[in-house]
Amino acid sequence: METSTPRRAPAADAAAASSYVSMSPSPSHTPRSSTKAKRTLNNGAAIVASSPSPSPSLAKGGGGGGGVNIQVLLRCRPLNKEELSINTPVVITCNEQRREVSAAQNIANKQIDRTFVFDKVFGPKSKQQDVFNHAVVPLVGEVLDGYNCTIFAYGQTGTGKTYTMEGGGGKTQNGELPSDAGVIPRAVKRIFDILEAQSAEYSMKVSFLELYNEELTDLLAPEESKFSDDKSKKPMALMEDGKGGVFVRGLEEEVVSSASEIYKILERGSGKRKTAETFLNKQSSRSHSIFSITIHIKECTPEGEEMIKCGKLNLVDLAGSENISRSGARDGRAREAGEINKSLLTLGRVINTLVEHSGHIPYRDSKLTRLLRDSLGGKTKTCIIATIAPSVHCLDETLSTLDYAHRAKNIKNKPEVNQKMMKSALIKDLYFEMDRLKQELYAAREKNGIYIPGEQYLADEAEKKAMSEKLDRLELGLESKDKQLDELQGLYDSQKVLSADLSDKLQTLQKRMQETECALAVLEEKYMQANNTIKEKEYLIENLLKTG
Numbered sequence: 001m002e003t004s005t006p007r008r009a010p011a012a013d014a015a016a017a018s019s020y021v022s023m024s025p026s027p028s029h030t031p032r033s034s035t036k037a038k039r040t041l042n043n044g045a046a047i048v049a050s051s052p053s054p055s056p057s058l059a060k061g062g063g064g065g066g067g068v069n070i071q072v073l074l075r076c077r078p079l080n081k082e083e084l085s086i087n088t089p090v091v092i093t094c095n096e097q098r099r100e101v102s103a104a105q106n107i108a109n110k111q112i113d114r115t116f117v118f119d120k121v122f123g124p125k126s127k128q129q130d131v132f133n134h135a136v137v138p139l140v141g142e143v144l145d146g147y148n149c150t151i152f153a154y155g156q157t158g159t160g161k162t163y164t165m166e167g168g169g170g171k172t173q174n175g176e177l178p179s180d181a182g183v184i185p186r187a188v189k190r191i192f193d194i195l196e197a198q199s200a201e202y203s204m205k206v207s208f209l210e211l212y213n214e215e216l217t218d219l220l221a222p223e224e225s226k227f228s229d230d231k232s233k234k235p236m237a238l239m240e241d242g243k244g245g246v247f248v249r250g251l252e253e254e255v256v257s258s259a260s261e262i263y264k265i266l267e268r269g270s271g272k273r274k275t276a277e278t279f280l281n282k283q284s285s286r287s288h289s290i291f292s293i294t295i296h297i298k299e300c301t302p303e304g305e306e307m308i309k310c311g312k313l314n315l316v317d318l319a320g321s322e323n324i325s326r327s328g329a330r331d332g333r334a335r336e337a338g339e340i341n342k343s344l345l346t347l348g349r350v351i352n353t354l355v356e357h358s359g360h361i362p363y364r365d366s367k368l369t370r371l372l373r374d375s376l377g378g379k380t381k382t383c384i385i386a387t388i389a390p391s392v393h394c395l396d397e398t399l400s401t402l403d404y405a406h407r408a409k410n411i412k413n414k415p416e417v418n419q420k421m422m423k424s425a426l427i428k429d430l431y432f433e434m435d436r437l438k439q440e441l442y443a444a445r446e447k448n449g450i451y452i453p454g455e456q457y458l459a460d461e462a463e464k465k466a467m468s469e470k471l472d473r474l475e476l477g478l479e480s481k482d483k484q485l486d487e488l489q490g491l492y493d494s495q496k497v498l499s500a501d502l503s504d505k506l507q508t509l510q511k512r513m514q515e516t517e518c519a520l521a522v523l524e525e526k527y528m529q530a531n532n533t534i535k536e537k538e539y540l541i542e543n544l545l546k547t548g
């Protein structure tokens with residue numbers, strides 16, 4: 001790095017600012033240069049350059065050519081004050097060395113332990129730093145190598161998802177994070193530390209998305225807006241990008257140049273998340289959130305060509321699953337809990353289908369699974385942190401989380417590094433985009449209030465209409481294909497049952513035939529013997545007659 005201050009590579013500015021920038025930039029993306037830009041969140045558009053071997057930490061349990069297993073870590077929180085005050089019995093035991101968690105169940109007055117093994121287990125005494133070192137440090141390295149990585153926290157409400165992901169946040173003391181700082185602020189700090197130690201030239205942008213009751217909102221959108229379409233309130237559209245990925249239309253993406261800037265953004269965004277008091281958590285997050293950090297780093301090839309590599313880290317804090325009757329949710333809150341459970345159920349179905357390879361994967365059944373598509377069975381490197389509580393009162397939900405997380409261990413992703421971009425090509429695009437922006441500015445000045453030239457507006461509108469019609473057609477086509485696929489799957493399943501039935505019958509018949517053949521052989525033998533006896537007797541009679 002030429003200076004210790006973070007710098008922005010032009011290419012990265014470019015990608016940061018395009019209104020339809022996908023998560024994996026390509027040279028054809030049109031750059032812009034504002035510090036705050038509209039952007040899209042694209043889950044599945046990583047461009048393939050090569051398939052490098054996974055890092056040891058991520059390769060563990062990976063399946064050779066079949067992909068790399070998702071890493072699943074388990075964290076059990078300590079008993080809280082209320083649980084301690086009423087001496088709540090503990091039913092969870094964590095063995096960190098053996099990577100095992102045991103849940104003691106009492107069935108018909110018998111204690112039956114169920115034990116689950118994970119890639120890593122963090123007991124109630126584990127520190128935020130421990131979780132970070134094992135779950136995040138390797139992934140931060142992968143992001144800086146140009147991969148897309150996702151870390152998500154899953155678990156029942158009140159088990160420590162937000163604590164693990166955000167914790168005490170990023171309130172630094174003498175430049176150091178507090179001991180309760182969670183995964184996100186620690187990841188941010190590490191990214192900046194590494195980039196600065198490498199003297200890298202880079203740029204970084206962040207986004208913060210909320211998914212609440214199946215509606216997407218931008219947690220970084222300005223609070224007050226003089227424009228009628230205030231994005232902080234207006235739900236945003238999740239669009240297919242035509243390449244198997246999705247993007248969120250018009251999502252804000254802020255260019256950042258220091259860790260403290262990100263901490264402030266995080267605080268601002270987290271403050272806007274929908275929370276409510278439940279029986280199980282005084283400040284329960286009622287929404288799913290995705291905090292994304294995209295980094296562009298400049299590199300030079302041995303030939304002196306300047307290239308830009310891009311990596312992305314998605315940090316997902318899921319809303320907690322809850323038992324509605326136990327959590328005391330009523331009316332609006334019950335609907336909210338129902339929606340949360342519904343999207344988590346779809347997530348569960350996606351996980352099951354991926355693990356069982358049982359055909360059509362229902363990603364499209366919820367926005368959550370559409371957003372996480374590339375992280376579950378795609379090209380992203382993924383780590384799930386499953387959180388549980390040790391108390392006996394949470395046992396049912398704990399067992400369900402353990403089952404869920406244990407299944408997810410079998411999902412295989414095929415991580416691929418994002419293709420590097422040539423800086424020269426990006427600069428060319430940047431100039432082109434600057435020209436376009438100048439024209440827009442000119443139009444805005446001249447026509448006072450119109451932000452793009454009229455002709456461009458009409459062209460954009462026509463293109464938008466055509467694209468939306470095309471999208472509708474494609475969606476319809478896809479739906480009918482999905483239906484067809486389901487029908488075929490049904491047909492296949494019933495044929496399978498029929499064929500199994502016929503095989504059974506065939507086996508029974510073959511067995512009976514063998515038995516009949518044996519009986520026949522015995523009868524033949526007996527018949528021969530009787531025949532011989534008759535012949536002997538006839539001979540004797542004949543002799544007797546002759547002599548008599």
Ligand SMILES: Nc1ncnc2c1ncn2[C@@H]1O[C@H](COP(=O)(O)OP(=O)(O)OP(=O)(O)O)[C@@H](O)[C@H]1O
Binds near residue numbers: 159
């Ligand atoms: N490992 C831990 N150590 C200490 N305190 C913890 C730990 N995990 C959670 N807590 C505390 O438990 C409470 C609930 O945690 P948190 O809000 O993170 O749960 P959650 O899973 O995000 O819940 P929800 O799904 O309802 O948002 C918080 O007060 C938090 O500080």
